[in-house]
Each structure stands twice: as C-alpha cells, then as structure tokens.
Amino acid sequence: MTMVCNDPARFTEDMLVGFLDANARYVVGVPGGVVRAHKTRPGKVAVVIGGGSGHYPAFCGTVGPGFADGAVVGNVFTSPSAEEAASVARAAHSDAGVLLTTGNYAGDVMNFNLAVSQLRSEGIDARYFAVTDDVASAPRGQESKRRGIAGDFTVFKCAGAAAEEGLDLAGVVRVAEAANAATRTLGVAFDGCTLPGAAKPLFTVPPGQMGVGLGIHGEPGIAEEAMPTAAGLAATLVDGVLGDRPDTDERRIAVILNGLGRTKYEELFVLWGEVARRLRERGYDIVEPEVGELVTSLDMAGCSLTVMWLDDELERYWTAPADTPAYRKGVSALAAPSGEVRDPHEIGSDSATTDIADRADDEGREGGRVVLRALTAMADMLAGAETELGRIDAVAGDGDHGRGMVKGSAAARDAAGSAAEAGAGQGSVLTAAGKAWAAKAGGTSGVLWGALLTALGERLGDTGTPDATTVAAGIRAGYDALTQLGGAAPGDKTMLDALLPFVEALEHRAAEGDSWIQAWRIAADAATGGARSTAGMRPKVGRARPLAERSVGTPDAGATSLAMCAQTVADCFTYITQGDG
Amino acid sequence: MTMVCNDPARFTEDMLVGFLDANARYVVGVPGGVVRAHKTRPGKVAVVIGGGSGHYPAFCGTVGPGFADGAVVGNVFTSPSAEEAASVARAAHSDAGVLLTTGNYAGDVMNFNLAVSQLRSEGIDARYFAVTDDVASAPRGQESKRRGIAGDFTVFKCAGAAAEEGLDLAGVVRVAEAANAATRTLGVAFDGCTLPGAAKPLFTVPPGQMGVGLGIHGEPGIAEEAMPTAAGLAATLVDGVLGDRPDTDERRIAVILNGLGRTKYEELFVLWGEVARRLRERGYDIVEPEVGELVTSLDMAGCSLTVMWLDDELERYWTAPADTPAYRKGVSALAAPSGEVRDPHEIGSDSATTDIADRADDEGREGGRVVLRALTAMADMLAGAETELGRIDAVAGDGDHGRGMVKGSAAARDAAGSAAEAGAGQGSVLTAAGKAWAAKAGGTSGVLWGALLTALGERLGDTGTPDATTVAAGIRAGYDALTQLGGAAPGDKTMLDALLPFVEALEHRAAEGDSWIQAWRIAADAATGGARSTAGMRPKVGRARPLAERSVGTPDAGATSLAMCAQTVADCFTYITQGDG
Incomplete structure (x- = not known):
C-alpha cells in the first residue's frame, strides 16, 4: 500500500530530497544520510544513528539538538553500506569521537563495524553499539541475540542527551549500554506492509489474527493469536514486557506505546488507557510516556510496548529536551503558562433527571x-x-x-x-x-x-x-x-x-x-x-459533478x-x- | 482496519481516557472534550476547536499554549452536541469571550451555533466560525459552501496565535476569517478507512485509482483517476490548489502536505520534493512547511495539499511558537546551536573511477x-x-x-x-x-x-x-x-x-x-x-519456536x-x- 513514488528503485533518494527540503532548519544531506544543520561543537561526542529507511521518524527524523548528530539512511528495510555509515560519521564528527548505533540486525552490525574500522584507520575515535530490546526475538539469557525495534528510540534518545550533556565517548557508550540493558519491547502486528513499487504485501497476517513478536520487517514472531480486545492486547503487551523485566527494583519507567504506521493515534490512545492502568496496578510510576509513531514499518498495522526501567541518570536523559524534525520536547519559547492549574475532572458527568x-x-x-x-x-x-x-x-x-x-x-x-x-x-x-x-x-x-x-x-x-x-x-x-x-x-x-x-x-x-x-x-x-x-x-456538500456510481x-x-x-x-x-x- | 478497541460504542470515550492520561501535562478532560491543564489567563480570548474524532492530532492534539484552549470531541466522524460544545467553551472561557470554530459540516455548524446561543444567554461573549478550505467541495463563487479539511489547521493555528498575542474576540475572529480566506486545500484518497467495530471499510477506492477531492469522511469528490506517479500527483495537487488562488499577489505561502493516515511519512517526503519544486517554479516562497499527519481520517490512504497565502500578520501567526501534545514549534529550552551552520551538500556525490x-x-x-x-x-x-x-x-x-x-x-x-x-x-x-x-x-x-x-x-x-x-x-x-x-x-x-x-x-x-x-x-x-x-x-534471528507455516x-x-x-x-x-x- 506504499503508493506514492516515482521510480521505486530511487524511493529512498527521493524521500531524502523531500525530507531535507522540508526540514532545512534542522538537517543537511551528506553522502549516505543526513547531519544536523549546525556543525557539532568542539568537545562534543557525535551520535550517529541509522539503519534502513521505512521507519520514519526513525531514524533521520530525530537528528537535532538533544538527540542524534547524524543518521545513516539505507534503502527501505536495508542496512546502509559501511561506506555510507563512515561518510555520515565523518561529517558529524567534531573532535571528541563518534558513537555509531543501530538496531541489532546482521547487515547493520557488519556494515557499521566495518565503518568503525575505517574511521579508526583515519584517526577518528569511533565505537559501535547495537540495540537489543525485542524480547520476542531471543529468549532470556540470549539477550545479545535480540533484534532492536522501538527500543532504538529510548537508547538513541539517552545516548544523544548524554552526548549533549558533554560526556566523553566512553561515557556515551556506557549510557547507551545502560539504556539498552534497561529497555524491553514486545510488538504485535495485525497486517503487513508493502515495499515501494511492490505489487503485494511483504507479508500478511491472517484476518482476525495477530502476530505476537513479529519483527518490524515481518520477521517471524512467537505466536499467532486471535485478535483480542484492547484490554486483552494491553494484557499481552504488559505481561510480555514485564515478564522479561531486567534485574532491577526501579519502579519509575519510561514507556513508549508505538504505532507501526496503520494503527492510528485514536487506537493507540484506547490501548494506552488499558496499558497505563495495568502498569500502575503493578506498582509502576510512568515518566513522560510517548504514545504515537516513533519507529514505524511503512504502513504496517500493529504496535509495540517499550518499557525502560529508569535510574536517576537515565531519567535525566529520557526527560531532557530535544528539538528535531519529528520529535520536540522541553519548554518552548512560549511564556510559561500563567493560568492556574486546573483540577482534573472526570469525563462525562451527567446531570440527573429532574423531578417532573x-x-x-x-x-x-x-x-x-x-x-x-x-x-x-x-x-x-x-x-x-x-x-x-x-x-x-x-x-x-x-x-x-x-x-x-x-x-x-x-x-x-x-x-x-x-x-x-x-x-x-x-x-x-x-x-x-x-x-x-x-x-x-x-x-x-x-x-x-x-x-x-x-x-x-x-x-x-x-x-x-x-x-x-x-x-x-x-x-x-x-x-x-x-x-x-x-x-x-x-x-x-x-x-x-x-x-x-x-x-x-x-x-x-x-x-x-x-x-x-x-x-x-x-x-x-x-x-x-x-x-x-x-x-x-x-451529495449534501459537493460539486455538481459527483462520482457517478x-x-x-x-x-x-x-x-x-x-x-x-x-x-x-x-x-x-x-x-x-x-x-x- | 481500525482494530484496537474494546466496545466500539465507547471508542471515543476510551480514546479520551488514554489521550488525557498520556498528555496530562497539557490537558484535562471536561464534559464534552478537553481544555488546557492551565486555566485561561484573564483578558485572553479562548479558542475552542472541534468536530468529530478520528482526525488526530486534530482536534484535541493541538490544545496548548500558542494553539487552542479547548477541543470539543465528538464521536468518530460525528459532530459533538451543542451541549458538549457549550460545556467545553464554558470551561475554556476566562473573561474575554470565546471563539468556537470547526470545519464547515452541517452537524458542526448547527450544534456549535446552538452552543453559541446558549453561551450568550449565559452572558459569555461567544462567536462561531466555520473553515471552508476544500476547493473540491464547491466551485469558485460558492466558497462558503465548501467543507473544512486540512485547512482547519492553518486557521486554528492563526486564531490560536492571535488569541495568545492578546487580540480581543473581534480581532481573533478577524484573523480566523483572514486565514480561511487565504487558505485552499485539495485532497486525494487512494483507499478508504474503517470505523471502529465495522466489518467493512466506510468506502473504497478501486485498486489503482485515486479519488480526487474525496472528503475526509469519504464524501464524493470531483473525479476518479488512475493512480499517478509522485510527480503526477504533485502536479494535480499544485495545479488544483493554485488554480483556486485567492485574489492576492502575495508570494509567501504556508504549506501543509498532510497525510490522511496510511500514506506514510516516507511517501509524503517523496511527494514533497515534487510539490516544493513546482511551487518554487511558480515563484512562491515556502514558509515553514509542515509535512506529516495533521488532520487524519483514521487509516485512510491519501493526502492533501494546503496553501495559505501569507501577509505579514498571518505569517507572524503561522510561525509563532506552540506547545501542544502533538504539535510543538519554536525554540526549545536547549541552548541555541553553538556550531557553525554547514554548507548544504548534495546527496550522493560519487567518486569517479580511478585510472587503473x-x-x-x-x-x-x-x-x-x-x-x-x-x-x-x-x-x-x-x-x-x-x-x-x-x-x-x-x-x-x-x-x-x-x-x-x-x-x-x-x-x-x-x-x-x-x-x-x-x-x-x-x-x-x-x-x-x-x-x-x-x-x-x-x-x-x-x-x-x-x-x-x-x-x-x-x-x-x-x-x-x-x-x-x-x-x-x-x-x-x-x-x-x-x-x-x-x-x-x-x-x-x-x-x-x-x-x-x-x-x-x-x-x-x-x-x-x-x-x-x-x-x-x-x-x-x-x-x-x-x-x-x-x-x-x-529464522536467522528468532526464537526456537517460529511460526510453523x-x-x-x-x-x-x-x-x-x-x-x-x-x-x-x-x-x-x-x-x-x-x-x-
């Protein structure tokens, strides 16, 4: 159902042209991807994120102050090349080294590691880190084999904020590792997506069914189940994520309820009501949740729940301001609201029938x-x-x-x-x-x-x-x-x-x-x-020439x-x- | 394809519970909808927007400083009642009057006008304004019969910014009228959407076809055409909107390329590259364009192009900061970027083959x-x-x-x-x-x-x-x-x-x-x-228990x-x- 394109073979290049044009305040293009419109300041570690495209706003949509310094942009669902990764890293690098980070996929791991080798041979202090948040892709004890999905966002956000705060490269890597170790995601898919120019979906989910743990590129999941109610889905997601809780007693959590593309905001809010209630019943304190589309898969129907267990440091990075094309957080230039804070009311209080x-x-x-x-x-x-x-x-x-x-x-x-x-x-x-x-x-x-x-x-x-x-x-x-x-x-x-x-x-x-x-x-x-x-x-409202049929x-x-x-x-x-x- | 829900009859109520929970920093619920978490300051006009739900972030997603003071939230694709509109307006009102504004649909017009009568009878200075940006819904000369679609966003944004700046009610109404008079939208749909709980789509577009001017609830459009390339689609949209140019010589324009839900960001950027080029070829200067999902129709596939011709006043309101659940604009709390501005490069400069x-x-x-x-x-x-x-x-x-x-x-x-x-x-x-x-x-x-x-x-x-x-x-x-x-x-x-x-x-x-x-x-x-x-x-990455088939x-x-x-x-x-x- 990806329908708007010119030459499918040039889809990513065409996408970048439009993205850069619309966001010229934030980003400029370099061979292989994009970097911030302002050069990285001396002494600041550059954080370069990436992977295949088709996941907007991941990854180029989060390049900007408080978040990434650059994004390597591969073809749809395809790792960029080592040369592209090195090119973006070179452009983003100032003088304090560069962290390259992606989700854990074989192509990304290979190409970005090759890029790190290349950069080091050029005298640039470079490190690579792969995110492994998807609990469905490998069992406990094999966490390092897991894929990176929407947890990319929490890890990249914290690493970006740490770099913005001035940590050195070892410190930024340590924060990325800590964020990743504290992050768990479980995703579900209700229907597949279509690659640009393709006649058929990349994969399908049988009608009325839900693929639990299905990857964001359609990779196999854990199980196929009948499509539940929002309440049932919330239980599956919350139980799945909390069941894989890292070894921590922290009760404060950052949470993302992420839409994959076709599961829209209204549905996500219906689901969030159920998810939030369950998380609080389990004793958790939810810190600045995100409900929306952060790591998509073209127009795939489905969603995922990500929880990052916070310590003081991760909470500071999670809540830090950011200003990027697709993700902005923090106090704006507006005067602080001068009005009094309201008492929240309940929705829909009805007046009783009067005595008549x-x-x-x-x-x-x-x-x-x-x-x-x-x-x-x-x-x-x-x-x-x-x-x-x-x-x-x-x-x-x-x-x-x-x-x-x-x-x-x-x-x-x-x-x-x-x-x-x-x-x-x-x-x-x-x-x-x-x-x-x-x-x-x-x-x-x-x-x-x-x-x-x-x-x-x-x-x-x-x-x-x-x-x-x-x-x-x-x-x-x-x-x-x-x-x-x-x-x-x-x-x-x-x-x-x-x-x-x-x-x-x-x-x-x-x-x-x-x-x-x-x-x-x-x-x-x-x-x-x-x-x-x-x-x-x-038609009640419309031109004199309606669609005949x-x-x-x-x-x-x-x-x-x-x-x-x-x-x-x-x-x-x-x-x-x-x-x- | 709207699949995540509990009781479809309570979809909107459930949606509001989750929306309010996730955005408690911005909004609180009142009977009939939502208002800002902070009370409207004395002397400030309240701007209350609304209409049916299913269009997120329109309308409740844009309640916050710099934008709306409240949003009336109807059922999916259904006008809220007059009582609901009056309830939200009462809660948003401080002491300087309230503008109620919606897109031009019969139900909204009736209910919001009734609400205005009710509010006035209570001593609240209230006005109503209906947005009419959709060029496909009535011919030139009958602009007042047109529907309101994504142009809701430019009009509500300008009215909200004018109220924030301190204009009185007559002034805010004048800005809304001016923004509406300067705004034109043409939309296209590639496929229909499904109401929560419905077994079938609300409407369909034949495969390979595109409905030109189809309304955001599936109302009839102008014509059905074969699905064009991105370049062809850009020509249709740009020609359609500019062909209905208001009587102005302004060359500065605010532009929205709006996705309806299933047409994703990557596709919108491909299209934006073509749209922006054509607009510049026609001599226009594009001011802070928005490319993304601002006024959706559940998971409808399609998009629309909105142009607002700017004068100095409208440009000031269009570019003014805003801080709402789904739309944030303006300088954040981050230190201004200290690095030097880069020279934009071209994408994909290739090194030539060396002589070997x-x-x-x-x-x-x-x-x-x-x-x-x-x-x-x-x-x-x-x-x-x-x-x-x-x-x-x-x-x-x-x-x-x-x-x-x-x-x-x-x-x-x-x-x-x-x-x-x-x-x-x-x-x-x-x-x-x-x-x-x-x-x-x-x-x-x-x-x-x-x-x-x-x-x-x-x-x-x-x-x-x-x-x-x-x-x-x-x-x-x-x-x-x-x-x-x-x-x-x-x-x-x-x-x-x-x-x-x-x-x-x-x-x-x-x-x-x-x-x-x-x-x-x-x-x-x-x-x-x-x-x-x-x-x-x-599977290369996955659990030992893959999906069998x-x-x-x-x-x-x-x-x-x-x-x-x-x-x-x-x-x-x-x-x-x-x-x-």
Whole structure:
C-alpha cells in the first residue's frame, strides 16, 4: 500500500530530497544520510544513528539538538553500506569521537563495524553499539541475540542527551549500554506492509489474527493469536514486557506505546488507557510516556510496548529536551503558562433527571409509558439497522448516520425510561428523550431528532391523552423546528422529504376523524414514500459533478431512518392496541 | 482496519481516557472534550476547536499554549452536541469571550451555533466560525459552501496565535476569517478507512485509482483517476490548489502536505520534493512547511495539499511558537546551536573511477570484458528475480533481499563497465564491482557480495588469463572473507551453504584438470544443491519456536540467489565459449 513514488528503485533518494527540503532548519544531506544543520561543537561526542529507511521518524527524523548528530539512511528495510555509515560519521564528527548505533540486525552490525574500522584507520575515535530490546526475538539469557525495534528510540534518545550533556565517548557508550540493558519491547502486528513499487504485501497476517513478536520487517514472531480486545492486547503487551523485566527494583519507567504506521493515534490512545492502568496496578510510576509513531514499518498495522526501567541518570536523559524534525520536547519559547492549574475532572458527568412527575396526571403518565415503549422499539430497530444506515449514508455523506442514530435513540430511550419511572407525562418524557438524543448523538441527526422530540413533547403536554389533531400539531411543530435549524427545504433530499409527507398525511387523517393510531399508520407509509423519493440525490456538500456510481438510486440516510422509525412506532402502536383490545 | 478497541460504542470515550492520561501535562478532560491543564489567563480570548474524532492530532492534539484552549470531541466522524460544545467553551472561557470554530459540516455548524446561543444567554461573549478550505467541495463563487479539511489547521493555528498575542474576540475572529480566506486545500484518497467495530471499510477506492477531492469522511469528490506517479500527483495537487488562488499577489505561502493516515511519512517526503519544486517554479516562497499527519481520517490512504497565502500578520501567526501534545514549534529550552551552520551538500556525490588501466595487459583487459559480461548477465537475471527473491526472504527475513541484490548487481555492473571501458583487467574490474555493490546495496548481502567480488578480484589480478586453479583459489579467498565477516558457519542455513559446495567442486574439478568454464558449470550445480539444502531453515534471528507455516520448505534467500548467480555466469561462459568456438 506504499503508493506514492516515482521510480521505486530511487524511493529512498527521493524521500531524502523531500525530507531535507522540508526540514532545512534542522538537517543537511551528506553522502549516505543526513547531519544536523549546525556543525557539532568542539568537545562534543557525535551520535550517529541509522539503519534502513521505512521507519520514519526513525531514524533521520530525530537528528537535532538533544538527540542524534547524524543518521545513516539505507534503502527501505536495508542496512546502509559501511561506506555510507563512515561518510555520515565523518561529517558529524567534531573532535571528541563518534558513537555509531543501530538496531541489532546482521547487515547493520557488519556494515557499521566495518565503518568503525575505517574511521579508526583515519584517526577518528569511533565505537559501535547495537540495540537489543525485542524480547520476542531471543529468549532470556540470549539477550545479545535480540533484534532492536522501538527500543532504538529510548537508547538513541539517552545516548544523544548524554552526548549533549558533554560526556566523553566512553561515557556515551556506557549510557547507551545502560539504556539498552534497561529497555524491553514486545510488538504485535495485525497486517503487513508493502515495499515501494511492490505489487503485494511483504507479508500478511491472517484476518482476525495477530502476530505476537513479529519483527518490524515481518520477521517471524512467537505466536499467532486471535485478535483480542484492547484490554486483552494491553494484557499481552504488559505481561510480555514485564515478564522479561531486567534485574532491577526501579519502579519509575519510561514507556513508549508505538504505532507501526496503520494503527492510528485514536487506537493507540484506547490501548494506552488499558496499558497505563495495568502498569500502575503493578506498582509502576510512568515518566513522560510517548504514545504515537516513533519507529514505524511503512504502513504496517500493529504496535509495540517499550518499557525502560529508569535510574536517576537515565531519567535525566529520557526527560531532557530535544528539538528535531519529528520529535520536540522541553519548554518552548512560549511564556510559561500563567493560568492556574486546573483540577482534573472526570469525563462525562451527567446531570440527573429532574423531578417532573408532579405536572402529570394518570393519563399523561400512561402516555409517558407509551412513548417509552415507542422509543424502546425505535432504539431496538435502529441497533439492528446501524450497518445498513451507515452504508446508505456513506454513499453521499460521511457514513456516521447509523452510529449516530443508535447512540441517540439509546440515550433517548434511557432518558425516557428514567423520566417515565419518575412519573413524568408524555410531554416531559419526550422532552427528556429529545435532550438526551441531541446531547449524546451529536452530528446533524442528533440535533434534529432532539429538536423534533422536544417540539413534539412541548405540544403534547403531560396531562390527558392527546388526540390525533394534537399529535399532528406536535409533529408539525417539530417539522417547523427542523426547517428553522437545518436551513433545508422540502426537495433538498433530506429527512424533511420524509417528514413533510408524514405530517401532511397525519393532519389529513386527523381532519378525517381517524384515531391517531390509524392516522400514524397511514402517515408512516407516506413517510416511506417520501424517503424513497430522495433516491438519485446529489451529495449534501459537493460539486455538481459527483462520482457517478456513488449517487444513483440510494435514498438519503436521514429520510430513510426517519421513515423506518415512523413504521416502527406504527407497529408498536398496533401491538399496543391489539394487546389492549 | 481500525482494530484496537474494546466496545466500539465507547471508542471515543476510551480514546479520551488514554489521550488525557498520556498528555496530562497539557490537558484535562471536561464534559464534552478537553481544555488546557492551565486555566485561561484573564483578558485572553479562548479558542475552542472541534468536530468529530478520528482526525488526530486534530482536534484535541493541538490544545496548548500558542494553539487552542479547548477541543470539543465528538464521536468518530460525528459532530459533538451543542451541549458538549457549550460545556467545553464554558470551561475554556476566562473573561474575554470565546471563539468556537470547526470545519464547515452541517452537524458542526448547527450544534456549535446552538452552543453559541446558549453561551450568550449565559452572558459569555461567544462567536462561531466555520473553515471552508476544500476547493473540491464547491466551485469558485460558492466558497462558503465548501467543507473544512486540512485547512482547519492553518486557521486554528492563526486564531490560536492571535488569541495568545492578546487580540480581543473581534480581532481573533478577524484573523480566523483572514486565514480561511487565504487558505485552499485539495485532497486525494487512494483507499478508504474503517470505523471502529465495522466489518467493512466506510468506502473504497478501486485498486489503482485515486479519488480526487474525496472528503475526509469519504464524501464524493470531483473525479476518479488512475493512480499517478509522485510527480503526477504533485502536479494535480499544485495545479488544483493554485488554480483556486485567492485574489492576492502575495508570494509567501504556508504549506501543509498532510497525510490522511496510511500514506506514510516516507511517501509524503517523496511527494514533497515534487510539490516544493513546482511551487518554487511558480515563484512562491515556502514558509515553514509542515509535512506529516495533521488532520487524519483514521487509516485512510491519501493526502492533501494546503496553501495559505501569507501577509505579514498571518505569517507572524503561522510561525509563532506552540506547545501542544502533538504539535510543538519554536525554540526549545536547549541552548541555541553553538556550531557553525554547514554548507548544504548534495546527496550522493560519487567518486569517479580511478585510472587503473595501466596495470592490465591485453589478456587481463579481455578478462575484464568477460567479467563485465558475466556481471551484466547476473544483473539482468536478478532484475527479473527481484520479486521472487523478496518473497523467499520474507519467509524468514525482512524481505529486502531481492531489492538489495538488484541494487547491488546493477551498481556492480555499472562500476565494472566504467572500469572495463577504462581498460582495467579482470582483477580491477571485479574490485570496482565489489566496492560498488557494497556501497550501493547496503544490507547483509551487499557487504558480503562486495567482499566476495573484491577477494576474487585481488586473487585474479589484472594480467594473463586465470586458469581453473586460480579461479578456485579466488572463490576460496572470497569464502574465507565471508566467514570472517558474517560469523556464520556452513550448516547455519546461509549463503555459505551454497558457496562452500561451489568452491569445493571448483577446487576438485580444477585438480582434475577441467577448464575453469567446465569446472564452473559443475560447481554451479553443486551450489544449487547446497542452496536447496537450506530449506526447512530456522529464522536467522528468532526464537526456537517460529511460526510453523513460515519456515517449512523455503530455502535461504541468500543461498538461492548465490546459486542463481553461479548458474547465470555458467550460462554466460558457455555462451561466450560457443560464440568463440
């Protein structure tokens, strides 16, 4: 799925051209990779990181003050050559030596060691270090055989900060070793990635499965498991990493929850909530966690959890400022926030239903229970129709209609239930339902349905049993509220095109003397006809020339769901009547 | 492909829990969304942004000093409710009023306008503004009907910076309006995204096609086109955006090349190189461009180009510092770089082939041409075998073997061609080829093949025609170099398992008096047998318990390609001999 490229054989070179252009404030290109735009200051050890590309922001995205001095940039998933590594190291070197460091892969180890030999032969004090954080790639006791994955980031960060602080080469190497010894990562993959220009993915994970410990280039892992929930995944990752805890009693940890490319930020945050809770339950104190994409694998789906057990020195390097193209940390030039620190609140504190029972009489309370049954039937129906409504909406809208209707109708049902239980009449039950629908569903349909139910409720009141004329007047009030809110007119292919025939039929049958239950059945059919008439719609927002195959024959989702609700309520009334009769 | 979740119906709530936990330094939760961890200072306008979620870092990822004061967080791709918008605005408000701003979507417009009415009824000075940057969603002259997409970022950034600077509410609204009027975006999509818990994508784009102007929720676009090269895509985006240039002569522009989620950083940089060149050719001066993921659509594949034409005021706000969970800009606490600014170099300056012709005699030069033919045949063969070798390598390795061999053999052929043309003998041609292979291919195979060719070349020398014994001794020297470099032994299921039978057969046939061409043919068959023996391999790096179906019956890629090269060279020699005979 790596699709944007010119000549695949020149992908890395083309990538570097754009990277350097966009980040000219930070970096300049040299043969083999990139170095900081400012020369390394005398007395400072240069830290040169690297490996194959395809892992951005690793590795060139973290070249800058507080982090690396240079990055060697190999082809996608391929070690750079020894000559390239030596070239970047030479450019980054000032007078205090250079640490070259990569993840532990055979090609990197060979080429970077050859580069070190070459640099030493030129009189440059050079050292090499390979990161080995991936617990899945070799068992305990064979740590030195492990691959380097997202732990590259903690090790490179600490080594870079140590060099920035002024440690000599032996000191920077010691910090890299200590960071590596304290770092453990476990990764999972849900789907493979595609090399530039390739017709097929590099590897695949069977649908619904997860590869545990799969390497960032698709190398074999430990096991394949059924895709778990976020909670289950958090348990796998936390147990896997903590189960390989280094020999330390430290309770302060740096943590990275790293996305591999296609597993996006929202998913990572869902997972982080579960991971953080588990880590704290195990007694850990999480220091400045990173949740995002730090070491990717093109567009691979998956993620990894990295923990670095901190001592005072590692914590200082982990939290030190950095200023690089893709990773910036530390106080900015902004004035320190002058406002008072807030008390964190909980999300989503709901206001309770107020006492509205006194306004209702017995008939009104019976009406409230009828409304609750109708809203319950609607919520049930919509829960089953979510996917279909989403599909219809996706033709011309953003596909959120099904989800919104389910959320809204469920919230309306719950609020109606509380109100009815508190003894509210039909009007207050409807008003409570409308308010809850608007508040919980959001979106266009949420605010419109909220207004519709509220207007109807206000018209029906809490006493007596409304007749057909009153119900029709209530729906008419709702219709008026909608036209005012939404700014649409009949014929605009919106829910109004179902609602207008509905209210007109209701008014007509009421004038003819039908009961409201009879009138509602006929009006529901009119609404269904009105919804059908929205087929062949134009997109709500868009040019006059939409993509042809997306707009033919599909009715508007809002009109469709309104008609479906009208029918469901008609069925519910019929059932009630038959049950009563 | 949104896979990590618990209850899909609670995805946004779960996401917020993790987001707030990971970014507690920046934000706290309030009903309906998030606000900065520090209260808004007296006299400062609050800027509250928002819309549906699924677009991270938009919108909650940009709450912090220099940017937004709060973000209303709706469900995925769904407007938050009016109550939620009012709740966040109330929490963010200090005493100088609040600007609520979203992209121009019907649900957002309705709910946020209702929130503004509610806030005003409570005595809070509130305004609403909708961003309309998407040129694909309505034609010129109907700009107010356009959707808001990645231009949300430029408008919110400028409004946030203006509020930070101390402008009053009317002033902040004026800046938002000016930024919006100066901003144009065109987006393209290559593939759809999947809502949390959904079984199918929200929409799809046919393979090999690109939806031009497709909305960030999958709303219809302008046209569907065949997927272009990066250069073609850059032309489409630049032409589309500049073709809708606002009425201004400004030549300074802020630019965002925004990834939608699955189109990764490396691809965006490839594209940026093309985009930046075209913008400069059109006379534009690019100010602090952003290339990355700023307004995503879950894991949608695609990208968009945003241009904001700058005047002095907008440029000041665009370049102002900001410090938020996902976007940080401005000088950090790090000491200003003390080193000298480097002269930017060009990438990949190659050293020319040195004059090595004098060492060769006529026979050696003829040998150099034979080597060139053999290397050319190898490069041709490998170019055709790239995909298959990548596939084999992906079973136990990282799938880069085919690409590495193609790059290396092509570089070797080119270097050999230059050397042979310069009159070099077989030894120098091989040495030049080996050096080029290692330098250009990178990876494990690059350094090993480089060492093999170099060792062979050093043994063959540049004079006379080598006999079978000399060739065998040269390959043996290469074998020794490889064992020393790679640390592997025969039986470790590496290319040595093909190379050892090859050199042993070569030595044996040479001792028996065969010509080196005869000997090579037999040795190539031995190499092929050796390569086959690597099937059933264990992964090179990994646990003793690999994924079963990935490791059975597939030979090592390095051994396979070595045997294929040996066979190709044998065929080439046979052809030469027959041609000569």
